Amino acid sequence: MVFLSFSVYDFIGRFHPVLVHLPVGILLLAALFIALSTSEKFQSLKSAISISLLFGMLSAIASCISGFLLSKTDSYDESLLFKHQWFAIALAITSVIVYVLHLTNKPTKLIAVLMVVLITITGHLGGSITHGSDFLTKAFSSGTNPSGDGSGKTIVNVQEALAFTTVIKPILDSKCIACHGPTKQKGKLRLDEPSFIKQGGEGGMITLTAKGSESELLKRILLPKENKDHMPPQEKPQLSKEDVALLQWWIENGSGFDQKVKDIEQNEKIKTVLKGLESAKPKDEPLLSDIPDQIVSMGDEKAMKMLRERGVAVSAVAQKSNYLTANFVAVESFSGKDLQLLEPLKKQLIWLKLGNMPLTDEDLKTVGKLASLVKLNLQKTKITDQGISQLKNLSELQYLNLAGTSVTTKGLEALSGLKKLHKLFLFQTSITEADISGLKNIFSNATIDIGGYKVPMLQSDTVILKAPVIK
Amino acid sequence: MSDKQNQRLVKEAQDAVLQQYTRRHFLKDGAMGFGALALGSLMGSCIGNTAATSLFDPANPLAPRAPQFPGKAKSVIYIHMAGAPSQLELFSYKPELAKLDGLDCPQSLLEGKKFAFIRGVPKMLGPQAVFRQRGESGLWLSDNLPHLATVIDDIAMLNAVTTDQFNHAPAQLLMQTGSARMGRPSIGAWVTYGMGSENKNLPGFVVLTSGGNNPDAGKSVWGSGFLPSVYQGVQCRSEGDPVLFLKDPSGMDRDLRRASIDAINKVNQEQYAEYQDPEILSRISQYEMAYKMQISVPDVMNINDEPAYIHEMYGTQPGKTSFANNVLLARKLVEKGVRFVQLFDWGWDTHGDSEGNAVDIGLVNKCKKVDRPITALLKDLKQRGLLDETLVIWGQEFGRTPMQENREGKKMPFKGRDHHSAAFNMWMAGGGIKGGTSYGETDEIGYNIVSGKTEAYDIQATILNQLGFNHEKLTYQSQGRNFRLTDLSGKVITEILA
Secondary structure (H helix, E strand, C coil), rough: CCCCHHHHHHHHHHHHHHHHHHHHHHHHHHHHHHCCCCHHHHHHHHHHHHHHHHHHHHHHHHHHHHHHHHHHHHCCCCHHHHHHHHHHHHHHHHHHHHHHHHCCCCCCCHHHHHHHHHHHHHHHHHHHHHHCCCCCCCHCCCCCCCCCCCCCCCCHHHHHHHHHHHHHHHHHHCCCCEEEECEHHHHHHHCCCHHHHHHCCCHHCCCCCCCCCHHHHHHHCCCCCCCCCCCCCCCCCCCCHHHHHHHHHHHHCCCCCCCCHHHHHCCCCHHHHHHHHHCCCCCCCCCCCCCCCCCCCCHHHHHHHHHHHHHEEEEECCCCCCCCCCCCCCCCCHHHHHHHHHHHHCCCEEEEECCCCCCHHHHHHHCCCCCCCEECCCCCCCCCCCHHHHHCCCCCCCCCEECCCCCCHHHHHHHHCCCCEEEEEECCCCHHHHHHHHHHHHCCCCEEEEECCCCCCCCCHCCCCCCCCCC | CCHHHHHHHHHHHHHHHHHCCCCCHHHHHHHHHHHHHHHHHHHHHHHHCCCHHHHHHHHCCCCCCCCCCCCCCEEEEEEEEEEECCCHHHCCCCCCHHHHHEEEEHHHHCCCCCCCCCCCEEEEECCCCEEECCCCEEEECCCCCCHHHHHHHHEEEEEEECCCCCHHHHHHHHHHHHCCCCCCCCCHHHHHHHHHCCCCCCCCEEEECCCCCCCCCCHHHHHHCCHHHHHHHHCCCHHHHHHHHCCCCCCCCHHHHHHHHHHHHHHHHHHHHCCCHHHHHHHHHHHHHHHHHHHHHHHHCCCCCCCCCHHHHCCCCCCCCHHHHHHHHHHHHHHCCCCCEEEECCCCCCCCCCCCHCCCCCCHHHHHHHHHHHHHHHHHHHHHHHHEEEEEEECCEEEEEECCCEEEECCCCCCCCCEEEECEEEEEECCCCCCCCCEECCCCCCCCEECCCCCCHHHHHHHHHHHHHHHHHEEECCCCEEECCCCCCCCHHHEECC
16 A cells, blocks of 8 residues: 555545445444334335445445544544544444344344444544534524624723733634634644644644744735635635734734733734724614613503503513503693503603693602603693602603703702702703702702703805806 | 106216226325425425514504614604715815815726716816814814804714715615615615604604705605505605695585595405405505694694794794705604604705806805704704704715816816715714714725725614614515615614714
C-alpha cells in the first residue's frame, strides 16, 4: 500500500458519510425480515434474509475501513471517536456472525437483536461527532440561541471593557469554537481559551503574533470566501464585516489578552465599529416601565363587554398581557354609572382616558379606586380641587393630565404622596409659571408642563419672495 | 306491463348500474381517494404551520386591538411632502458644496447614474440657504424653517435616507406601501389592520391633502391593497363637506336614511349567509360607519370652534383648503382617537423650471406655509400631553441633487435641483423618539451616504415598532403566502429611540 499517496486515503475516507447509511438501512431491514419471517404470513421474506445480510455485512465492513481512513485526516473528539470506532467494528463482526449463523441454519434472532442495538449506538455516536453531542437535546433547550452570538448583550462603555473578553471572545464563541473548541479541534486548533489560542494549531501554525500580518488566523479570515483555506469554511456562518475589522484590529495591535479597549490604538473606522457594540440591539418585545412587572389575572369579560357596548375602547395593552387600556373618547351621553363598570377591572386597568367627558368630583371617587392606574387623562373634565384628593391613593400613577380643568395648586397638594408621578400636564388651568417652583417641591420627580406655547410672528413670515424683474 | 314486470325492469337497471362499479373500480377509486386525503392533510399541515392568524374580524373590523407589545405611540401623523423638497436648502448643511458652486460636476459622480432630467455634465449648485445650529442639540437647520428651529430638540433627524426610485409615483409608493409597484397596503392600512381604532364613530385612517393636487401616485398611497378594503384611508376635505356625499340628500331625512341602511344591511346579511364572503361584512360595517360619520365627521372636521389663539398659533384660516388647516385637523383627529392621519402636501418639486419651482424663491415661500403649522403641531401636542404617544413624521419620496438641473442639457431659467434618490433627509418626533438626535451621514456634498443608511423599510419598521409591532410578525396572507409591510427587509432604527 506504500504506493498509495496520502490523498487517496483521504479520498476514500471522505466516502464514509455516504457509506455509513447503507449498513444502518440494510442490516435493520435484514433484522426486520428475520423477525417477520417467524410468522406464517411472511414466509416469503425468508429468502431475502441472506442477500440482505450479505450486503449489510459488506457495507458495514466498507464503512469501517472508510471511517478509519477519515479519522486520520482530521481531528475529532477523541473519546467519541474511540467509542464510535470500536462499536462499529463490533457491529461489523456481529453482522458477519449473523450471516454465518443464517447460512448454517442456526437460530439468529437473539444476535440480530444485539445487532440492532449496536447499530443504534454506533449511529448515535457517529452523529454526535459530526453534529455535536448536544444535537438531539438541543430541541428541548428552547429559548437559548445555539450559536450564542451574544446578541442582546449590550456593552455600556466599550472603551473601559477588556478587549479580549468583551469584544473578541464573543466573535470567536459564535463563529469559531463549533469546530475549534472543546468538542472538535479541527486542525488541532482550539480558540475557546487564551492558553489554547496562544498554543496555536497543527503544524506550528501561528495563530497570533505580535506582528499581525504573520498571523495565520488573520490571513485565513481575510482570504476570499471561494479560497479553500478561507475561514470560516464557505458553507458555515460567515464573520460580519465588523467582526473581521475587530479581529484584525485586535491581532494587528498585538493581540493582548488583558488589555482594555482604550489601551489599544484605534483609528476612526474601528472607533465607530466599537461604538456600534454599545448601542442596544433591537429587542424582540421590549417591555416598558409603564407596564407593571407583576403578572395579573385576566380581566372580567363581562365588565369589558358592557364597557364596549357603551362605546368605551377597552383592549389589552399588548397581546400577551392582561393589563388593560380604556378610552372613553367615543362614549355618548356619559354618566357616572359608566365609570362603575371599570371597578371590576381595577387590577388590570393601567391606562385610562376620560378627556372631554362631563366628569364631576363625585365621579372621581370611582376613579380613585382604580389602584393600578399608571396613566390617567382627565383633561377638559369638570373636576375641581374638591374631587382631586380622591386620587391620592393611586400610588402607581406616572402620568396625570389635568389640562383644561379648574384644578389649582392647592388641590394638587393633596397628591403629594404620588411619588412615582413623573409627568403632570396643567395646560389651560389657573396654574402659572409662578406656581411651578412650588409644585416642583411637591412633585420632585415630575416634569410639569403648563403649556401655553406660542409660535411668535417673525418678520420673515409675511414676506413673499419674487423673482427680480429685469427691465 | 304488469307491476311485476316493472319491478323486474327497475331491478335490472339497478344491477346494471352496480355492475359498472366493479370491486376493482372501487378499490382503484378508493386508493386514489385515500391518497388525496393523505396529500390533503400533508399539504394542510404545511400551510397550517406557516399561516399566521388573521387579525381581521369581519363583524367588527375596526375594534381596538392590542398590539404585539406595549408600544410607546398610540397614533401617527405622517406628513408627506409630495414632490420632494430639497434637503440641501432645509436640513443638510454642506459648506463644501458652496465652494463648488458653478463648477462642472465631476465625471465620477455621473458615471453609471440615471437622473430624471439632468443630461450631460451639469454644474454644481451651492446651498441656497443660510444654516445655523439650533437648540441644545445643535442640529443644523436652514433659516427657511425658523419656527421649526424652536422645537429642534424634539426631533430626530435622519440624514441618510435612501431609495432606489427616482420618479415621484413609484418613490411615493415605496415610501408608503413598501413596494414601488401598486397593489400593496399602505402603512396606515397595516396599522389599522393591526390595531383597529379607538373611536367607533370615526374611520381609523384619515387622509388629508393640500397644495392643489393629490400626490402623483394617486390614491394607491393610502390604499388597502390586499387587506380588507375597510382599512383603506378615508380622504377628507378641509373645505366644504369634509367627506363627499355624507350629507342627507334633500327630501330625505335621517330616519329614512336609517331605514334604507337597515334594509340594505339586511339584504347584505342574507348575501353573507349564502356566500360567507367577509367583504360583505366589511360593507355592512362601512354603511354603519358612514351613518355615524354623518354626525361625527362634520363635528371633528370643523375648525371654526377652535379658539383664536390656536388659529394664530397654526396660522389657520377656517373655510379654506390649506396645509395649516390640515395640520390642525390632524391634531383634532388624533385627539379623537383616530389611529393614523396621513397628510400629503403637494408642490415641492423644485426643478427650477419656474419661479415657483426655484430653490431660492418658490421653495422659500412654500416653507413659510408649513413651518408655522408643523411647529405649532409639535408644541400643541406637547401641551396636551399627546406628543409622547403621537409619532409625527416628516417624509418625502426622495431628495434633490447637489447639481443644478439642466433639463435637455440647457440652462434652466431658475435655480433648481433634479430628483435625487441616493441621499436625503426625513425626521421623526414624539411617540417614543429621542429628540435632538440625528442618525446617518452623507458625504461633503450630500451626494452619497457615508453611514447610517436608512431605507423606506427601516422607517416603516420603526413606525410599527413604536406602535408595538414587530414588523416581521405583522402579516396577512394573500395569494398563498404571508405578506408584510417591509416585505423582506427593514430594521428598526434603534439609534433614534428614547
